[in-house]
Each structure stands twice: as structure tokens, then as C-alpha cells.
Amino acid sequence: MALLRVENLHKRYGHEEVLKGVTLTQEAGETKVVIGPSGTGKSTLLRCINRLTEPDQGQVWLEDLEITSRRSDINQIRAKIGFVFQDFNLFTHLTALDNVRLGLTKVRRMPRAAATDRAMAELDRVGLAAKAGAYPAQLSGGQQQRVSIARALAMDPKLILFDEPTSALDPELIGEVLSVMIQLARDGMTMIVVTHEMGFARSVADEIVFMEGGVVVEQGPPEQMFRSPQIPRTGEFLRKISELYGESS
Amino acid sequence: MNLVFDPAWLPRLGQGVLLSVQLTAYCMGIGAVLGAVLGLVRVYGGGRWSPLYWAASAYVHFFRGTPLLVQLLGIYLGLPTVGILIGPFLAGLLAMTLNTAAYQAEYFRGAIQSVKSGQMMAARALGMSRGQAIGHVIMPQALRLIIPPWSNELIYMLKYSSIVSMTALRPETMDLFGVARSIASRNFRYFEVYILVALFYLAMVLILTVALRWVERRVRIPGLGTPGRGI
Numbered sequence: 001m002a003l004l005r006v007e008n009l010h011k012r013y014g015h016e017e018v019l020k021g022v023t024l025t026q027e028a029g030e031t032k033v034v035i036g037p038s039g040t041g042k043s044t045l046l047r048c049i050n051r052l053t054e055p056d057q058g059q060v061w062l063e064d065l066e067i068t069s070r071r072s073d074i075n076q077i078r079a080k081i082g083f084v085f086q087d088f089n090l091f092t093h094l095t096a097l098d099n100v101r102l103g104l105t106k107v108r109r110m111p112r113a114a115a116t117d118r119a120m121a122e123l124d125r126v127g128l129a130a131k132a133g134a135y136p137a138q139l140s141g142g143q144q145q146r147v148s149i150a151r152a153l154a155m156d157p158k159l160i161l162f163d164e165p166t167s168a169l170d171p172e173l174i175g176e177v178l179s180v181m182i183q184l185a186r187d188g189m190t191m192i193v194v195t196h197e198m199g200f201a202r203s204v205a206d207e208i209v210f211m212e213g214g215v216v217v218e219q220g221p222p223e224q225m226f227r228s229p230q231i232p233r234t235g236e237f238l239r240k241i242s243e244l245y246g247e248s249s
Numbered sequence: 250m251n252l253v254f255d256p257a258w259l260p261r262l263g264q265g266v267l268l269s270v271q272l273t274a275y276c277m278g279i280g281a282v283l284g285a286v287l288g289l290v291r292v293y294g295g296g297r298w299s300p301l302y303w304a305a306s307a308y309v310h311f312f313r314g315t316p317l318l319v320q321l322l323g324i325y326l327g328l329p330t331v332g333i334l335i336g337p338f339l340a341g342l343l344a345m346t347l348n349t350a351a352y353q354a355e356y357f358r359g360a361i362q363s364v365k366s367g368q369m370m371a372a373r374a375l376g377m378s379r380g381q382a383i384g385h386v387i388m389p390q391a392l393r394l395i396i397p398p399w400s401n402e403l404i405y406m407l408k409y410s411s412i413v414s415m416t417a418l419r420p421e422t423m424d425l426f427g428v429a430r431s432i433a434s435r436n437f438r439y440f441e442v443y444i445l446v447a448l449f450y451l452a453m454v455l456i457l458t459v460a461l462r463w464v465e466r467r468v469r470i471p472g473l474g475t476p477g478r479g480i
């Protein structure tokens with residue numbers, strides 16, 4: 001069974017239909033990269049998956065659990081789906097350690113000592129054990145994003161959703177975040193990543209999904225998408241972002 | 250001019266200080282709890298048409314929109330006409346509490362709304378309930394933001410506590426200003442007595458200001474400096 005299934009997802013804001021029936025399947029251990037022009041509904045899609053935004057129509061399944069069902073305990077489901085935001089959204093009043101620990105003690109109800117050990121281990125995994133006592137405002141953007149990845153990882157998620165995790169970063173800080181993500185992908189984490197970093201897509205993506213105008217235009221493995229896209233618009237867009245963003249990673 | 254100060258005034262003025270401080274402390278404490286609840290309801294209590302939101306908003310607008318003195322007299326003179334007997338101290342306390350709660354509700358609303366929306370989103374994305382997110386993420390940040398307006402409100406209420414002198418008739422229920430007026434009305438040393446009273450209020454305000462500044466510094470989030478400092 002697929003780890004995640006998105007079926008015919010629709011979302012409208014006022015008169016504007018942002019998602020017009022998106023369908024996706026994600027296997028465990030897979031890394032999917034989602035690309036597409038601005039305003040195409042990529043963020044909306046990610047937020048509909050864990051219902052930070054309520055979709056109007058369609059279904060999302062995490063294994064055999066229907067996320068979109070009214071009867072599901074959404075908090076319990078969200079605890080299993082990590083979310084990494086473009087602008088980090090670390091809790092500003094908490095240290096890096098407490099940011100990672102909060103979900104463990106409050107959501108997973110782990111005893112404090114165990115939660116501390118786990119949080120330290122995750123900070124270590126993203127190379128920031130030395131910054132455990134620092135507050136977000138004392139960290140660089142790259143460090144903040146790595147803490148937010150540690151915060152997601154600590155929950156033992158089945159899946160992590162990344163919404164443009166490097167778009168708010170200075171170019172010299174992008175690499176440190178991407179290398180953490182590349183390592184995660186190689187370790188077998190299941191990830192859906194909205195990004196324009198085509199170097200990342202080439203090196204670890206199992207599949208690239210090209211969205212435009214609220215629908216999936218084309219999807220396929222990176223080699224195929226880069227070399228011989230079936231739809232001209234896909235090739236055009238890939239060339240454009242490769243020029244714009246380079247292939248820094 | 251020949252100013253005469255009499256140390257014999259001090260014990261009574263001291264009692265007045267005590268009563269003013271008590272009134273202010275109680276009304277600010279209870280007002281903070283009520284204000285926090287009202288502020289939370291105004292932000293999270295459902296849409297514009299939810300009864301809860303509507304009730305909280307009506308309360309806030311009513312008590313901010315009418316003078317404290319009118320509220321005090323309404324309570325002190327109005328409640329007995331419906332069979333509820335209430336002394337001047339309680340009437341004063343009730344009026345001040347209801348009034349400051351409305352103002353504090355607005356400070357809480359403002360503080361809660363200035364916490365960035367991404368904070369709530371990140372908390373919910375971790376699997377926290379809305380209540381958990383408010384308790385562990387939103388309020389700890391909002392409470393820091395509320396200290397400066399809350400300090401102002403505290404100082405206002407300390408000085409506004411002098412309105413209970415409108416209703417207090419017996420010495421033991423008089424606040425600092427009421428005591429001063431009663432002393433001065435006997436010895437006609439209005440100028441001296443009121444200078445002394447002003448100094449007492451000033452001293453209390455300064456002490457509170459320093460104390461709250463200290464609290465503000467203590468809970469400041471490291472790395473988030475005072476805007477503008479050192480630029």
C-alpha cells in the first residue's frame with residue numbers, strides 16, 4: 001500500500017480555484033520534488049495534505065487512514081507528518097532544544113528526560129548540538145531551518161513535507177540545509193519537497209512533479225523529466241528555473 | 250509662603266496608600282484574568298457572528314465607552330435599588346475591575362494578534378491542539394508583548410483608584426486621595442496635603458515603573474534586542 005495517496009483534491013479561495021483535482025501517490029522512502037510557477041497551488045497542496053488548510057473536495061490517505069475524514073483525529077495524524085516551512089517558524093520564545101522538545105513532551109507525552117535525549121540526538125543529526133541553548137533570533141537562517149528539520153524529525157514522522165525550505169535563505173546558507181535534506185533522503189525518509197533547487201532534485205528525487213494552474217501537468221523520474229519531458233511546457237519551465245536558480249547543490 | 254507639614258498626617262495617609270494599593274492590585278490581578286479570557290475570545294472565539302465573540306465585544310465596547318465614574322456610581326447607587334447591598338470598597342473594586350478588564354482585553358487581543366501566524370501554524374503542524382498551541386506557544390509570546398501597555402494600565406488604575414473617594418465616607422474605606430481630602434478639610438492645609446499626596450503617587454508610580462522594567466528585561470527573549478538600540 002502506498003504511504004500517502006492524494007485523490008482528486010480541490011481547493012478554492014473565493015472565486016479562484018487554486019487546486020483543480022490533484023492526484024498523487026507516494027511510496028514509503030520516496031522523495032518527491034514538486035515544482036511549478038508561483039501561485040500554482042504548491043503550498044496549498046502541502047497544507048491540504050495535513051489539513052492546515054481544509055480542502056473542499058477530494059481525499060488524502062496516510063496508509064489506511066483517511067486524513068480528510070471528519071472522524072480522524074487530525075492532531076494525531078499531524079504528529080506523524082512533519083512540516084518544514086519556508087520561513088522556519090521556530091517558536092521564538094524557546095531555545096533550539098526546547099523547540100525540538102516541545103512536540104515530544106506535549107504531543108507525544110514523552111517524559112522530560114527521554115525527550116531531552118531525543119531532542120539532543122536530533123540536533124546532533126542536523127549538526128547543531130552545540131547550539132541547543134540558542135534562541136532562534138541568535139541563529140542564522142540556515143541554522144534555524146536545520147533546527148526546524150530536527151523539530152520535525154523528533155516526532156518520528158512517516159512523511160515530511162517541505163515548503164520551499166531554502167527560498168528564504170542567503171545563497172551561502174542553502175547548501176547546509178540541502179545537505180541535511182540529501183542525507184535524510186538517502187537514509188530513506190519519505191519526503192515531499194517543494195523547491196526550485198534542481199541540483200537537489202537531480203541527486204535524490206525519485207520523482208519530479210510539475211504543477212501549473214492547480215493541476216499536475218506532468219510527473220516522472222528526474223532523468224526523464226529533464227531529458228525528454230512529454231509536454232513541452234515542462235521542459236520550458238525546467239530550463240527556466242535551471243537558469244534562474246542554477247544548480248548550486 | 251509658609252508651608253506647614255505635620256507628621257501626624259502620615260499614619261492616616263499611610264492607611265490611604267495601603268487601600269489604594271490593595272484596590273489597584275486586586276483590580277489589576279482579576280482584570281488580567283478576565284482580560285485574557287475576553288481577549289482570547291475576541292481572537293479565537295469563532296467568527297464575527299458567534300455569540301461568544303459578540304458578548305465579549307459588547308462587554309469591551311460598553312466598559313471602554315462609558316466613564317469609570319459613571320460605572321462606579323451605577324454600581325454603588327444602582328445595585329442597592331435591586332436589593333444588592335454593596336459597600337464603597339467593593340463597589341470601587343468591582344467598577345475598577347470591570348473597567349480595566351475591558352481595556353486589558355484589548356491589550357491582550359493586540360498582543361495575541363501580533364504573534365506571527367506562522368507560530369500557530371507550526372504548533373498545529375506538530376499535532377498540538379489549538380488550546381495547547383495557545384498555552385505553550387501563543388500566550389508565552391503575547392504575555393511578553395503585553396508588559397508595556399499593561400504597565401501603563403497599572404499606573405492609570407493606581408491613579409484612577411482615587412475615584413473611590415467619591416463614595417467612601419468612613420475613614421477606613423478611604424483611599425489615599427480620600428484621606429488627603431478629609432485631612433485638608435479639617436486643617437485647611439490643602440496645598441501642603443495635596444503636595445504630599447502627589448509625592449506619594451509619584452513614588453508609587455516610580456517604584457512600579459522600575460519593577461516592571463525589571464520584569465520586562467528578565468523575560469526578554471535573547472537575540473531579540475530593543476528595536477533601534479545600537480543602530
Ligand SMILES: Nc1ncnc2c1ncn2[C@@H]1O[C@H](COP(=O)(O)OP(=O)(O)OP(=O)(O)O)[C@@H](O)[C@H]1O
Nearest residue numbers: 013016018036037038039040041042043044045164
Ligand atoms: N489563505 C488564502 N486566502 C486567499 N487566497 C490564497 C490563500 N492562500 C493562497 N491563496 C491563493 O492561492 C493561490 C495559490 O497559492 P499557493 O501559495 O498555494 O501557491 P504556490 O504555488 O505555493 O506559490 P509560490 O511559489 O509563490 O509559493 C495564489 O493565487 C494565492 O493568492
Ligand SMILES: [Mg+2]
Nearest residue numbers: 042043044164
Ligand atoms: Mg508556496
